[in-house]
Amino acid sequence: MKKQSKAIILLKMLGMVKPLLGYMLLAVICGTLAFLAVEFIPVFGAYAILTGLGYDLSISLGMIFICLIFFALARSVLRYIEQRTNHYIAFTLLAVVRDNVFKALRKLCPAKLEGRDKGDLIALITSDVELLEVFYAHTISPICIAVLSESIMCIYIGSFHILLGLVALMAYIGVGIIIPLIISKISGTTGDEIRKMSGNMSGFVFENIRGIDTTLQYDNGKERLDSLNAMTDDLSIKQGRLNILTGYNFAIANSFILVFDIIMVVASLTLFRNGELGFDGMIISIIALMSSYGPVSALSSLGTTLQGTIASGARILDILEEEPETEDISGKENIDFDNARAEHVSFSYTDEKILDDFSIEINKNKIIGILGKSGCGKSTLLKLLMRFWEVDSGAITISNVDVKDINTTNLRNMESYMNQDTQLFKDTIKENIRLAKLDATDEEIVEACKKASIHDFIMTLPDGYNTQVGELGDTLSGGEKQRIGLARAFLHGAPFILLDEPTSNLDSLNEAVILKSLKEESKNKTVVLVSHRQSTMRISDTTVMMAK
Template sequence: MEKRSSLSICLRLLKLVKPLAGFMVLAVGMGIAGHLCASFLTVLGVFAVLSVLQVTTALSLKIIFILLAVFAVCRGFLRYGEQACNHFIAFKLLALIRDKVFRALRRLCPAKLEGKEKGNLISVITSDIELLEVFYAHTISPVLIAVCTSVFMCLFIGRYHWALGGLAAASYFILGCVLPGITSRMSGGHGADFRKQTGELGSYVLDSLRGLEENIQYQMGEERLKEMNERADKLSEEEKHMKKLAGNNQAVIHTAVLVLSLAMLLSSSFLFQKQLIGFEGILISTVALMSSFGPVIALANLSSTLQSTMAAGNRVLDILDEMPLTEDITDQPEQVFSGARLQHVEFGYGDEKILSDISLSISKNQIIGITGKSGSGKSTLLKLLMRFWERDQGSITISGTDINCINTLNLRNMESFVTQETYLFHDSIENNIRIAKPDASREEIEKACRKASVHDFIISLPNGYQTNAGELGDALSGGERQRIGLARAFLHEAPFILLDEPTSNLDSLNEGAVLKALCQERSGKTMVLVSHRPSTMKIADYVCPIEHGRVS
């Protein structure tokens, strides 16, 4: 995780407000007016008391009561309007940020996401982005409101004496800046640690749920539960420490309010004794200060939660700023598939070399078989052809053009990739297949399923094609999921089909049916078939063995 200062995080998050700047100005304006109305309700009350005591004031009793009624009503409407604008901005921006995050994840996948903890990603997408609502709805406008109302009240109190105006300014500065700064420094990195531990706990729980059967089989449930409880307890301790700091912060703030109010009372009394201000100046200055602490207290209270908010913002920015290993390519001439070629290709994951000096020619309308031991680089080769990863050296061309010069959308339309593990969404079987061609008719889907030898199985289900595949495809066997993956490839109708162990989960009968379908569909198609089964390789025109990352 990149370490950013709170200021840099705030500035980055503030840039997102630009499209909604008008609503922000409106929220701040209503907030300033609302807080001033609230403060002057108390001040006007003092003016009314002075009038009753027959102390000469600038306002008559009648005017005071009219203003009290107007300010009271306006305060309610202005407060509602301010909160409505702030939350409108917040939720609009949260939707915008989620859209940006999903777009970033799309750019990063699959290469940059293979090593990411899924629970941590879910935590960023959900709770971290949700926490930014605090920043947009309860931080930006409160800061501006606190500054503006404080300046106005300093000028108002300073009318009685400049020293009282200066004391008011110092009071606002201590409550709104000094104390929050101290609290933030005391919090240290607890906010970032809390967000990190939350994400890690989410990953661990998700991992435990997915491996529930293995945990039961090997009696690891108690061990996993113990670890889960230890992580939860550690997270609770972190939260307890943060709550304690927040409580101490509240105590210090309220003590400071009393001390600063007392300081204003003593200072104004001293000036009264020196006959520099009248009795009115004592009451109005003290009451005006005490009634106007609301905006700066709200600002001070934010410091205890702002650490977590900034940590959440930092985690979101990490995703938005991360550079993909393969950038999407656009604005290149469209290509029509006419064959592929790899020349002296080398690739490795970090320091681990996977492929060394791979050269392979794939002619149009051929079925090329690739065999080799597990870990020899067979699947990696297909991912390079899909441009999921960038090769380290050598060249990969399709239709005589380097794949780095082919539009990403064009490349995806030319290729179909069937992986070893077919992912199924929590949706109907029909919709799971339809993702290969969103505008496909029911007849086209059924035709693709017949080719993949899965149509008869689907129609035997109680709800047929509308049967829900279950979360992660748990309602289906491995072989059924694999055949649905093949149906997707057939529906996609790409001229270049990459098959990674397409029959590994099938029995010999279904394997024969799928291989027969592949042979029947080979007209106008080029296939690269990765498998460790000799029976699968029988349909290949040419078999290329790979050992230790090299073509043997």
């Protein structure tokens, strides 16, 4: 993944708002007017007192009260519109971002996701995307609102005396820019570290739930619990640090505000004494500054969250911009399966060469058995035939066409692939098998299950084919899962069947039924059969020994 500068990440995150620019403008205008309405309530209060004291401010007492009521009402309505619009923008963008992240994950699958930490991926889909809500609803428009409304206040206060306008400007810059930047520097990557630690912890918990048997078997419970406790302690310490910083942030911002209030009082009093400012100007300037910190105070809390938000944005952009190992192909002429071939294929996942100048000829309606030591690249060869990965050199062809030039849907429809690890989804057994052919009839499913020697077992379950796999959880045996995987491969009905250790967990009775089914299938189907079992290999027409 490439490293991008924070400015570029921010610009790209901002770029996503483009289609909703009109809404953003509405939110900024309403937010600015709402803050001005709040800020001018005390100012008009001062107008009322000064008018009562006999100062002529060219506005009647009645008019001042009408304005006060108007400001109070307008503030609520405007704030409501601003909040609603900002959240509309944020949640619309979150939906778009989530959709794009899922599309990207789908594209990167399986090659680029094989080695990734699953806890981290879940944190990306959940907390990283949610953190963007802070950016779109509580960062962009508050910054624009603060700039606009405080500029107006500077001009207003400056209209009494330029020096007072400058004092206000410095106060706003301090609270809205300098303090958040300092706090952001101090808090550094704490927010992001918290996110990473939660991601690691989710991964750790998943791993432990899955591996609970191993933990019990080797009596590692205490060690595992200690590790989890250590992780939660670290997380609490970091969270505590962030909370302390938020407290400091609040305290520093408030002290800063008090200091500038005092500076304003001293400056305006001095100007009044020197005759450069009227009494009314002095009172109004002080009250205007004191009541106008709202928009910049809203920014002061950004210091603790900004780095985390940028880091989340960076991770999401990384996934969105990551190039898949293999691009989906479309727009080519669809072909029919005739034969498959690996021609002088070399391949490595990283540095180590897994296949080196490997060739194999797979003829139509034959069963090719593949043997070889564990780790020699048998599963890898099947993944290359599926084009989950691209070869480094040489070619994989189907019907004499390079798989790189075959439409991906065409390729998937020609191939039934059963890997070493059958994944079941939380659904009925029937739907778990039907996913191999969405329009399959119940009869077709039963037929596939008979071929895979799993039909009799399914019939013994309380609800037969409608039994929920979720309810059974891990109570399905390895062999039962494997036969469900096989039933899927049979149901898919593709002319080219790739089976990775389909019988490794089966007893010889079930193996015999399956081998018989396979032999019958191979009258009009081509099968690549990876297996260590000599008994399974007996049905193959040719056997290839892979060496490493």
